[in-house]
Amino acid sequence: TNRTFTMIKPGAVKNGHLGAILEHINAGGFKIVSMKYTKLSAEKAGEFYAVHKERPFYGELVEFMSSGPIVAAVLEKENAVAEFRTLIGATNPADAAEGTIRKKFATSIGENAVHGSDSDENAEIESQFHFAGTEIFV
Numbered sequence: 001t002n003r004t005f006t007m008i009k010p011g012a013v014k015n016g017h018l019g020a021i022l023e024h025i026n027a028g029g030f031k032i033v034s035m036k037y038t039k040l041s042a043e044k045a046g047e048f049y050a051v052h053k054e055r056p057f058y059g060e061l062v063e064f065m066s067s068g069p070i071v072a073a074v075l076e077k078e079n080a081v082a083e084f085r086t087l088i089g090a091t092n093p094a095d096a097a098e099g100t101i102r103k104k105f106a107t108s109i110g111e112n113a114v115h116g117s118d119s120d121e122n123a124e125i126e127s128q129f130h131f132a133g134t135e136i137f138v
């Protein structure tokens with residue numbers, strides 16, 4: 001068993017898809033071990049996505065990710081990082097497989113419903129970015 005980190009992004013929360021996305025996560029066999037409803041400042045969003053600083057869409061990404069409330073969560077499952085990226089589908093919803101969260105709920109590559117960590121190392125870093133150790137319950 002191991003862990004990944006997710007955010008349900010502002011667009012999905014705003015459009016009322018929070019419950020449905022949590023159902024997908026549950027049906028996918030993930031256990032929620034930490035979760036919060038919160039909002040990122042532009043500064044925190046910029047820090048979270050700092051690896052994309054040089055990309056042309058960085059400003060848009062930071063603006064979007066700080067535009068409204070999100071849900072941040074730590075999820076547990078065997079092979080969690082890869083399994084969760086399969087569950088959410090490709091970054092661009094146009095390329096996402098049928099039945100994936102992004103296929104169902106993303107409206108564009110920029111507003112793509114959910115985040116999923118891309119490695120075990122980043123899952124740990126991103127979980128610590130949002131949660132204190134004492135906020136994670138197994």
Ligand code: GTP
Pocket residue numbers: 052057060061090091109110111112114115116117118
């Ligand atoms: P995350 O789980 O959010 O990290 O997505 P990802 O790992 O599938 O993609 P990546 O890390 O490469 O990009 C991070 C985020 O930047 C994506 O989820 C998109 O929201 C955004 N993004 C990526 N490419 C583009 C783009 O071409 N245009 C815009 N507007 N946003 C993009």
Ligand code: MG
Pocket residue numbers: 116117118
């Ligand atoms: Mg990524």
